[in-house]
Amino acid sequence: MKYSYDEKVIVEIVHFKNFRTKQVSRRRVFLSRGKVPYMRPKITTIRGQWTNWLKEAGITYRPPYQLRHTFASQMLILKAELTWLAKQMWHKNWGHIQTVYGRWIDDESPDYIKELAKRLGPNYEDK
Known part of the structure; x- marks a missing residue:
């Protein structure tokens, strides 16, 4: 043996x-x-x-780790609560999410100001 x-x-x-x-x-x-x-x-x-x-x-190769970024960006576009998202991603606080994704997330939601104005009421909407 x-x-x-x-x-x-x-x-x-x-x-x-x-x-x-x-x-x-x-x-x-x-x-x-x-x-x-x-x-x-x-x-x-x-x-x-x-x-x-x-x-x-037929998709270009990306490391599986990038799914975290896809998840985070999609949640931010859907207006997920930052503290909830930070917990989901095991971050200590939401500041890291703001630092990493805050630079470009505004470009993904150009109508955000209009949405806020609607929520605030008729006095804030564009006329």
Whole structure:
């Protein structure tokens, strides 16, 4: 019987967030039935599935993390409460949302002043 500790050391490049890499040497703990180090198929990785879904839909690749920004911008356009949105996104306060999205959110809702005037009453509406 062949054990994993009998296997030679494998040198691999490990990828971290923010595009950093590191070369490491290690032995595999689990061996496949063929007594070789087990490597899961790439097709089952989330990144691989995400990439395939985008290709099938004909959409330019964007990292899944950008869904947070899409969610936040859509909620702001729909006039979601800032404190609620900050809690949904696990921010400490709503100031971060204001800093990140406040620069361009005005461009997405050009009729906002008119909507406010309607809510305030007939004295504030344009005539």
